[in-house]
Amino acid sequence: MGASIEPGTVKRALSAHAAIGLLAGAILYILCLTGTIAVFYVEMQRLEQPGAPEMAEIAPEAVQRGVEAVLAREAQEGLAPTSHLYVHIPVEELPRATITTDSNAFHLDAAGNIAMPERIAWNDFLVHLHYTLNLPSLVGITIVGAFGVMMLALSLSGVLAHPRIFRDAFRLRARNNAGVGLTDWHNRLSVWTLPFGIAIALTGALIGLATVTAYGIAESAYDGDVAAVYxxxxxxxAAPDPSPAPAPDVAAALQYMAREHPGVRLTYAILHDPLTAGQHVQMVGEHDRRLIFGEYYAFDSQGRFAGTTGMADGALGQQAAASTYKLHFGNFGGVWVKIAYVVLGAALTAVCATGTYIWLGKRRRRGIEEPRLRAAWTGVVVGTPVALLATVAARVAIGNEAPFAAIFWIALAAWIAAAVALAARRRPAPEALPA
Incomplete structure (x- = not known):
């Protein structure tokens, strides 16, 4: 005689199964909402630190002065040598010159002097929340990449599960039935955002899973050398040479780009292993009417041109890899493309929110009453923007040093817990239920 499972155990297992589904939906909702807000990441930097010096352009000699000043300052402070130094070149969307090292970030004035530290911790928190859910980098970005795959599967399976979805793309039934109205809006928004959703999900999956894939390939074929995979x-x-050396001639590289490639819009100058004999410089330049984030122009420490990487004219796979970032974040066509991304991203966020409500409604119609799960989901939908507003309030009240990640997750958890507790109080006691 086979062992039987107690009904209570089955019920608890079903509730646990539903809770796991709710958690997955919550993460997807958070990713969609934060991605929508992060479209204006560059513009929000200017809002977060409005007093930083701004300029339409900066002279090569000023950049050189700034690089040497930052490297000298870090040496005086006894900081470990930085492995990479990034110079943000002023562009129309972000007309600021900023130098970032492994330890610091500073804004420069137009003459190349250090003006002030960069103070955009809230924006950095938002991007890390979207990229990694504030988890350790490799773990977080892998989880986010997996959710990109899940989002892609949901988009495609939703179309296959509703054969009339395109024919009914603009049909909304009478809303006297709340479940029907919600389902119709969910389906319509899903159709209207389908190309956008597929593009975002696919590029998000590629960006998120590329890192763990690279580590896997490195371990199996390159003796753990991830750089060899990329x-x-x-x-x-370049081969490292830690012998001391003077700062590289970044000005000469900038002058070469202005003279030989005047149509390329420079966005970054990158110094690899600065102040060592193995140092070299890369310029990142955007090309008009291209989705690539930029082409890498390589220079030696004397500012002599050494060639390009091939992001603009190399193998098709290489060009495709360089195009995923702009396509994912919408920073390729000016403010109107960004506005379109925000509108479509908000619609995609609504699809995530309504999808879970529809799922919970179907369970309810099958007799599975779960008021706590429904309250938890409402807590996620409402609590996520509330928690983000709490981090904004912390930025205003405390400043750049506020623990934004802790504030967000604690506020969100508290909101969900309060919603569940309130639902439990409203639920009638078993003896009060009608016979």
């Missing part, structure tokens, strides 16, 4: 796509790293 080399054919993003360029090879």
């Amino acid at each position: 080399g054919p796509v993003f360029g090879e790293e």
